[in-house]
Amino acid sequence: MSDRTAECAEPQRRSIGAKRNxxxxxxxxxxxxxxxxxxxxxxxxxxxxxxxxxxxxxxxxxxxxTRGALLVAVYERSKGDYAHEDKGALIDTIAAFYHHVFDFWKTPEGQVFALIIAEAQSDADVAEALERYREERLATLAEVVGWSLARGELIEGVQAEALAEAIMAVAWMRLMTGRLDSDAERLAHEVLDGWIVGKR
Amino acid sequence: MSDRTAECAEPQRRSIGAKRNxxxxxxxxxxxxxxxxxxxxxxxxxxxxxxxxxxxxxxxxxxxxTRGALLVAVYERSKGDYAHEDKGALIDTIAAFYHHVFDFWKTPEGQVFALIIAEAQSDADVAEALERYREERLATLAEVVGWSLARGELIEGVQAEALAEAIMAVAWMRLMTGRLDSDAERLAHEVLDGWIVGKR
DNA sequence: ACATAACGAAACGCACCGTTCCCTTTGGAG
DNA sequence: CTCCAAAGGGAACGGTGCGTTTCGTTATGT
CATH class of the missing domain: 1.10.10.60 (Homeodomain-like)
Incomplete structure (x- = not known):
């Protein structure tokens, strides 16, 4: 369990004066x-x-x-900014989204996200950072649902934020329980079909 | 940070022989x-x-x-066995369920569940225990959805397990992000309305 | 009667925590 | 130009938890 060899990289690095290096x-x-x-x-x-x-x-x-602060920094450094791609039908947009996040969460960089959620359960600072991030992602997802709503794709009375939360929640749960091998398209259907006009 | 006083309880307790005490x-x-x-x-x-x-x-x-094993034991010791109460309409049954779990998760004993999910991200044994528990709870929830399905309450093509997962996932997400002060009934509507006949 | 197993207690080496010194480097203010 | 302040590496600090081991005691089950 002790691996002291070659743990260090780069020959040298000193102060560059009275400012951050x-x-x-x-x-x-x-x-x-x-x-x-x-x-x-x-x-x-x-x-x-x-x-x-x-x-x-x-x-x-x-x-x-704190370790949590470092975790958050590592995550923010590695994550790309995913922009939802409007595929015409909401179901396809969400399927593409699921596909993307599941793939990312499977990578070593992406696994950090699960750790952040875990750390947030016992580190208030991480919890706050996570909450900000969640709200931000929820908003963009709600926007996507809004597009669909404007197209008249969804049944009456749908609240974009509520549906967006369900979409996110299912993804998070798959992450926390290590089931990222899911079929994105199938999952999108399971979450969305009820809300789409003509699917009854 | 060091609180060595009165950390111990009970005067004595020794071996009772070649069997577990x-x-x-x-x-x-x-x-x-x-x-x-x-x-x-x-x-x-x-x-x-x-x-x-x-x-x-x-x-x-x-x-x-492991610490994880202890966590699981503590949780299993403190949680009661919640049996879903059929309120006639699925929405009411789920609202009651949300109300119950949110209340429980707010208690010190209930908070252990969030820790177990967190620990599962880095402890394979806990992850396995959590997965067994999740499957068990999903099954009972799917059964409840099945009742509703049998009553013809839901639209065509609903898969009980898929809907049950969405119901669970939203609750878990609220837990992980510390938003247990939710209105259970409202949340049930937000998750379910799309799947109920006549709600379009 | 005796091997066996559970128990409390104490100590072990190890790793990480978070902090504190010490010394060097270098920019920027006076 | 001088010198202070800030950043940096390195080493050590006491503290604490980890997981294991060793020891002496207790009492069961055969």
């Missing part, structure tokens, strides 16, 4: 990402990250005071 | 529950539980080899 931030985030990829969650300790990045622990704690 | 199991689970209640997640350490229960760590590890 971008290379340090870079090295630390990269180290965190690598550790996550190589040793999983348990491998991501402040100690190990500092070692691998050849950074002082003091430096690390200065910029990322 | 029920009082020990009792004392350990109680200690775990109390620590959880008093100090939150972080307070629940194998070390602290052993101290409080006046138990040897060896004993603790013998019966609950």
């Amino acid at each position: 971008p290379a340090t931030a870079e090295a630390i985030l990269t180290a965190a990402q690598e550790l996550l990829r190589e040793k999983g969650v348990k491998g991501l300790t402040m100690e190990a990250v500092a070692r691998r990045a050849r950074a002082g622990k003091a430096t690390l704690y200065k910029w990322w005071p | 029920p009082a020990t199991a009792e004392a350990i689970l109680t200690a775990a529950q109390e620590l959880l209640r008093e100090k939150g997640v972080k307070g629940l350490t194998m070390e602290a539980v052993a101290r409080r229960a006046r138990a040897g760590k060896a004993t603790l590890y013998k019966w609950w080899p």
